[in-house]
Amino acid sequence: MLAERIGWCSDLVAGMVSVVLAERWNSPDVKVLASGVDAGGRNLPSNAWMALRRLGWSATPPQGVKVNDRIVRMAQEQAGRALRSVKWRADVVLGMLATWPADPSKRTPREWDAVRAAVPGGEHLPSSIIKARTRQAATYLKANGRLPVDVFELEGAPKVARLLLLAACDGQQATIERSEADAGQALLRLQLPTRPDPQAYRDWTWVACPIALPPTVPASAVLHLPTLRLVGDTVRADLAYTHAVPKAHRTGHAVALGVDWGLNTLLSAGAVQLSGDGRITTLGAGAQFRAAGVLAKQHRLRRLSERLHTKADQYMRLIAGHDHQLAPTLDVLRSEIQHVSNRRSNLNYALAWAAARWAVDQAIAAGATVIYVEDLRSMEAGGMGRTLNTRLSQQVRGQIADRMRHLATEQGITVVTVPARNTSKLCPHCLTPLRHRKAPDRPTLAGWKWAICPHQDCRWQGDRDHGAWRRIAARGLAHQATTACDRTSGHMVIRTVLDNLEANAVLTPTAKTSRKDRTKTGSTRRRSTRPAPRRRRAPSPARPRGRVGQRPEGHAHTDRTRLPRAAHRHQGVNTISTPTTGHQPPATRGSTRRGIPPPRPCLPTTVGNDPGNSIRLRIA
Secondary structure (H helix, E strand, O other): HHHHHOOOOOOOHHHHHHHHHHHHOOOHHHHHHHHHEEEOOOOOOOOOHHHHHHHHHOOHHHHOOOHHHHHHHHHHHHHHHHHHHHHHHHHHHHHHHOOOOOOOOOHHHHHHHHHHOOOOOOOHHHHHHHHHHHHHHHHHHHHOOOOOOOOHHHHHOOOOOEEEHHOOOOOOOEEEEEEOOOOOOEHHHHHHHHOOOOOOOHHHEEEEEOOOOOOOOOOOEOOOOOOOEEEOEHHHHOEEEEEOOOOOOOOOOOOOEEEEOHHHHHEEEEEEEEEOOEEEEEEEHHHEEEOOOHHHHHHHHHHHHHHHHHHHHHHHHHHHHOOOOOOOHHHHHHHHHHHOOOHHHHHHHHHHHHHHHHHHOOOOOOOOOEEEEOOOOOOOOOOOOHHHHHHHHHOHHHHHHHHHHHHHHHHHEEEEEEOOOOOEOOOOOOOOEEEEEOOOEEEEEEEOOOOEEEOOOOEEEEHHHHHHHHHHHHHHOOOOOHHHHOOOOOOOOOOOOOHHHHHHHHHHHOOOOOOOOOOOOOOOOOOOHHHHHHHHOOOOOOOOOOOOOOOOOOOOOOOOOOHHHHHHHHOOOOOOOOOOOOOOOOOOOOOOOOOOOOOOOOOEEEEOOHHHHHHOOOOO
């Protein structure tokens, strides 16, 4: 009975919201509301329902239905929130249409710069948002033969959810108070209709709804009026509460937790400490949050949803708007698609909360005051195969980051996102480009999971995710002064980072190496046809060569006179003077002859370089 009466009330509110959106879903009205100023030059109130009343945008109930003013407030609040939220999407679409590319499927670098300059805040806007809006406009262009004028022509008025925003009401419509006998109980009182079309105020009566508070709500928290929504035959109450939490600081952190995203290992994290002399050391070996079973189920549901959508689209093409015998089967398919979508949403919801809770618990156990997370919320994976690309692109990174901020705020821990560039590419000790391999017992087979440092004075190897969280935490602690608060989202971010390796690349030239892994994996195979004869060179006396014409496969071949291996390795490289432990031995016959960076200070138990040998950086 309670769900039925709340359904009647939400239907009345949704009907009024639909009327307001149909009248005001256009660019001029949205601009007026987003400007924050009314016709008289006064600032509009922050409450959406009051701002709509100041502008004279009223919401009226259906003819013959009697509702009080608080029901109209809820309708205006919901409509005002929808109109305010569309302003950002409208600006993105206008900037994208004003700089429409020659090829919508692939923008040139100049076209990317143009669209980011045309969109407000476009320099920090994820590229996936621009790509999605471009595909949406390209679909409209293909169907109508022209580009849309704005987002209101591209999307149309949104669907109205069946909600009761009790936050827009006062005590004459709803009240909530905590039980004095039991702190885990609260009592919600509100007026609900006794019939779908109330004709008078006597058709509205008070209803008392006891609510069992979850243990996460502190006993001293101040409760606010919730938002009521229907899920099947169950009434859900999204309850907001306020309580005091420790203040999170932007800088001055000494212990930090670095968090790295993975594929099968969803999260890898570990703590590092910044000492007074600037040295950053790791605290333990780190930990991993493994959710292989949940992720496997998630991918199975995704594949099932894709197959169901494909079959439903084929049925729609066969039916083509006619009364066809496949229509009942199509309805069954649509209900099954909705069921699978709900399962995927619930699974992502639970996984996001579990992963965020694990990361915050790791920070609490290590005594960290800040959590550094690489910014991969909108990452679009590529180059790793169709299966891996899809799995990486559809992970719930954004939800985990949001939940992590929520849980960390309660403990006074700051969550900062840092750029993800080179976090998995460089060695956490000496910043040398790593060689990624399939497994530790397969050092010559290229892969993604294992990383080996080729530097002779370092030779670090380990899981690439463990090396990445070390780099992420060290990068955050080293650039605390550049931490800023994003104005649009309110999140702490580090936008620009200049690592020691990048500074060396600017100050001194480095040897160019091939992107391909030229490690020799076996014996030299015999060629069926000999290449064109080349000019022979006299063998170097410093390193006797083997049989004439024999050269390990994959080695670089140049026409200049060959130098000894050790001299050839560092020729043309301006190294930085650093203390070394001894003379570097020449390479052996089986070496790969790849360009190896000059030696740098190596601290096997630390992250980063010795501050005595560091370089003064300029942060762009």
